[in-house]
Structures are given as C-alpha cells and as structure tokens.
Amino acid sequence: MTDIYIISGFLGSGKTTLIKTMVRSVFRNKAVMVIENDFGETGIDAGLLREYDLNVTSLSAGCICCSLTGDFAAALNGILKDYSPDVILVEPSGVGRLSDILKICFRQEDKGRLHIRKTITVVDIRTFDKYLRNYGEFFEDQIIYADLVLLSHQEECPDRIRAIEEKIQRISPGIRIEADFWDSIPLSVFRFGPRNSNVIKMEMEEAVAIRPVRIRRNACGEGGQKMNFVRRYFARDVFSSVTLRWEPPLTEEQLGKKVLHVVKHADGEILRGKGIVPGENSGLVFHFIPGSLSIEPTSAAGNQICFIGTGLDERQIRTLFSEEEKDGDTCMGHNRSAGFGKDNTDQSAD
Structure with missing residues (x-):
C-alpha cells in the first residue's frame, strides 16, 4: 500500500523546500512521486523538484481546491495504477484548502489503495498575522486539518x-508544532505520530463540503470613516494569477529590480511571486512574498514567471515587468529580505 503525505501551507511558506528536505532524509531509499500544483499556468515548483530526480505530476491553471479536483483525483488514480510508489507527496496550491484534498484522498484510502500517513502544514511566521486576518478560513483550514505544523523562517x-504557537493552538488545540530547523527534527516526527483521521472521517460530509469562505475587507463610508466588513467568496473568486514568459538573460540585480518594480507599482496586492528565467551563466530562480525576495542560481531551465494575488491586472503586470526599472526600485541582492514599496498589509480581496 502506498503512503501519502500532504504538504500544505499558504503562499510562499516553504512547501517545496520541505519536500526537498524530506526526500533527502525521510524517504532516502524510497520510490517517491510528487503531485504538485502551481496556482496559475506555470510548473515552476515542479521544475525545481525535478532537479532532485523526482517523478513529478504537475497540475496547473487552477488550484486543487476548486477547478482541478477532477484532475487531482485522476492523477492520483493514474499514479496508484501505473507506478505503485512507496510514497506520494502531494503539494497543493498555496491558496487551497487542506480539507478538500483530504476528501479525495480518503476515498482512495477507503478502497484500500493508499494510507494517509500524515498531513503537514508549513506556517511562515513572518506572514502569519496578515494571512490569518485577511484570508482567515482558507488559512485556518490548513491548520485545523494538519497533523503537524512546521514553522518556517523562524530564524528571522x-x-x-x-506568540505564533499560541495562536495556532487556539485554532487547533493540541496540534503538534515544531519550531526547530527542519534538518534537526527527528525523522520519526515526519513519519509517525497521532492523527486526527477519525474525526475527519466522521465529519467529512459537513467539514469538507465546498462552500464559500469569508474574507475581511476595509472600506470608507460616508464622511470618510473606516469600516470593516466581511463578504463570502469562493477560492477561485478571491485569488488570481498572472503568468509571463521571459527569454532574455538577466543578472540577479536586473531580475530583482524587475520583480520589485512590479510589486511596487501593480494594482491590487501581490501575495506571491516565483519564477525561473535565463541568467548569464545558469538559470535564476526567485521567490517573493511580501517583505522578502530571494534570488539564486539554479540548474533548472525555465522562462516563466508567475505572480499570485488579488485584484491583479495582467496587462499592467506584463508592461511593468518589461519596463526599464525606475531608480527608486532597488534590489535587495542575493537571498536577502527587506520591506517593499507599498504597504498592502490591510488590503484584501475584492
């Protein structure tokens, strides 16, 4: 029987990095396959995972939690039928709900084809409060249905x-939280431990039904006073993605300036940016979340860039990325973090 691990986490939390860590250590001598979903048209994370000689099934053009549930079920069926690996690692879209993925996996577990070994959610402590406030039900769902929460970027x-651990415990009392660096966590933590599968099974029909979620918004009423209110949305109505193709080679500095130029001047709110583009001597991979940008060389070839967020204008973003960078759009350099142009902390989806 195939063991399945679901690696969940909101945008840019570090899911792909965790999968690489687990493949190197936890599953060193196992036959591993990855089902990976990038929100948008690209397979950037899939390309990075293939650097590790992993078999990757990539789902794109949506998120597993909504329009691609059929594709995910088909991919899972195909892998179990054609390959029967020891382990399947599922990396859902960062804007998906963990409960929706569990619903599909439990159907296969009930057929005796796989065993859901563990659900792991990666939480970036730098963006925890912002995402909890603005995207509460999406974000909380990934914690409520996790067996294990791993904190990322704790060194920063x-x-x-x-404080973050206490807030997570309020969302899901009793959940196991690991704040140590991942390489130092005992392997048994990833593979064994208590599960909440019985509760999930008993409450599946109600708990994982596809239903709207609430998103907090701010607005000004008559007289300019600030008002807070909540509207209900489906995931596909909240988040959008813009995918670009870029062929000319860039230096790390040029790529950083272009990304920051888009982040600073684009309408809406960019929650995540990632991509692989040609560099001078090798490919360059970048990862952006609000407040942090990393750029580093990669052996993976690529020419795609993806921005994910709310209220994005595709034509505007294409134009901004293609423009010459303005002098004020400074790059932070290789693998470093800093604040960015406009503060969208209190903005949320339309």
Missing part, C-alpha cells in the same frame, strides 16, 4: 515564535 523572527 525568533521573538515571535511563542
């Missing part, structure tokens, strides 16, 4: 670890 905000 060590003084916030305890």
Whole structure:
C-alpha cells in the first residue's frame, strides 16, 4: 500500500523546500512521486523538484481546491495504477484548502489503495498575522486539518515564535508544532505520530463540503470613516494569477529590480511571486512574498514567471515587468529580505 503525505501551507511558506528536505532524509531509499500544483499556468515548483530526480505530476491553471479536483483525483488514480510508489507527496496550491484534498484522498484510502500517513502544514511566521486576518478560513483550514505544523523562517523572527504557537493552538488545540530547523527534527516526527483521521472521517460530509469562505475587507463610508466588513467568496473568486514568459538573460540585480518594480507599482496586492528565467551563466530562480525576495542560481531551465494575488491586472503586470526599472526600485541582492514599496498589509480581496 502506498503512503501519502500532504504538504500544505499558504503562499510562499516553504512547501517545496520541505519536500526537498524530506526526500533527502525521510524517504532516502524510497520510490517517491510528487503531485504538485502551481496556482496559475506555470510548473515552476515542479521544475525545481525535478532537479532532485523526482517523478513529478504537475497540475496547473487552477488550484486543487476548486477547478482541478477532477484532475487531482485522476492523477492520483493514474499514479496508484501505473507506478505503485512507496510514497506520494502531494503539494497543493498555496491558496487551497487542506480539507478538500483530504476528501479525495480518503476515498482512495477507503478502497484500500493508499494510507494517509500524515498531513503537514508549513506556517511562515513572518506572514502569519496578515494571512490569518485577511484570508482567515482558507488559512485556518490548513491548520485545523494538519497533523503537524512546521514553522518556517523562524530564524528571522525568533521573538515571535511563542506568540505564533499560541495562536495556532487556539485554532487547533493540541496540534503538534515544531519550531526547530527542519534538518534537526527527528525523522520519526515526519513519519509517525497521532492523527486526527477519525474525526475527519466522521465529519467529512459537513467539514469538507465546498462552500464559500469569508474574507475581511476595509472600506470608507460616508464622511470618510473606516469600516470593516466581511463578504463570502469562493477560492477561485478571491485569488488570481498572472503568468509571463521571459527569454532574455538577466543578472540577479536586473531580475530583482524587475520583480520589485512590479510589486511596487501593480494594482491590487501581490501575495506571491516565483519564477525561473535565463541568467548569464545558469538559470535564476526567485521567490517573493511580501517583505522578502530571494534570488539564486539554479540548474533548472525555465522562462516563466508567475505572480499570485488579488485584484491583479495582467496587462499592467506584463508592461511593468518589461519596463526599464525606475531608480527608486532597488534590489535587495542575493537571498536577502527587506520591506517593499507599498504597504498592502490591510488590503484584501475584492
């Protein structure tokens, strides 16, 4: 029987990095396949995973939680039928709901074809409060249905670890949280431990039904006073993605300036950016979340860039990325973090 691990986490939390870590250590001598979903048209994360000689089934042009549920079920069926690997790692879209993925996997488990070994959610402590406030039900769902929560980027905000752990415990009392660096966590933590599968099974019909979620918004009423209110949306109505293709080679500095130029001047809110583009001597891969940009060389070839967010204008973003960078759009350099042009902390989806 195939073991399945679901690696969940909101946009840019570090899911792909965790999968690489687990493949190197936890599943060193196992036959592993990955079902990976990029929100948007690209397979950037899939390309990075293939650097590790992994078999990757990539789903694109949507998110597993909504329009691609049929494709995910078909991919899972095909892998179980044609390959029967020891382990399947599922990396859903960062804007998906973990409960929706579990619903599909439990159907296969009930048929005796796989065993859901563990659901792991990666939480970036740098963006926790913002995402909890603006995208609460999407974000909370990934914690509520996790067996294990791993904190990421804890070295950047060590003084916030305890407060974040307390907030996570309020969302899902008793959940196991690991704040240590992933390479130092015992392998048994990833493979074994208590599960909440019985509760999920008993409440599946109600708990994972596809239904709207609530998104908090801010607006101004008559007289300019600030008002907070909540509207209900489906995932596909909240988030959008813009995918670009870029062929000319760039330096790390040029790529960083272009990304920051888009982030600073684009309408809406960019929650995630990632891509692989040609560099001078090798490919360059970048990852962006609000407040952090990393750029590094990669052996993976690619020419695609994807921005994910709310209220995005595709034509505008294409124009901004193609423009010459303005002097004020400075790059932070290789693998470093800093604040960015406009502060969208209190903005959320239309």
